[in-house]
Amino acid sequence: MASQEPNYWLMKSEPNVYGINHLKDEGETLWDGIRNYQARNFMRSMKKGDIAFFYHSNCKPPGIVGLMEIIEIKLIDPTQFDKNSKYFDPKSNKENPRWDCSKLKYIKTFKEILTLKKINDLFKPEELILIRKGNRLSIMPISTDIAKKLLITLDNI
DNA sequence: GCCAACGTTGGC
């Protein structure tokens, strides 16, 4: 049976909180702490083998820095039950957990960051619906066409 | 610090 084509995702994180180098050191990580239903639902719709672009946000410069692979999905987010966590959710319960997350594996760090500025230069405004000012979703799907264009660009810098 | 573009909450 032929292997299924992966879907592509963009996942944002602040590098001073959890950056590509943290993931590189750990090898894999739980993408926990997501408290937005839309973002959570995107994580639920991932499948093993999907590819995610690691985007550094809230830093200088913001942009895509690396690649990850989704290796597990629908894992219970432990931080929702941790009273010491900033992501603790008193409304969640262990019988019916509200928040789950994916497990990501490090693939690579690109030689250079593909900055938001360059991304904005590469795509037409209507293509940028997923990477644009004001879209604050930290996890977003990326169409195969845009993903391939990003990959070609990233491999040539 | 500003502010645009969202999402969430709660009164009605």
Added chain:
DNA sequence: GCCAACGTTGGC
């Protein structure tokens, strides 16, 4: 179900 008020994200 509407919508005003409020909170958050994140680039600049």
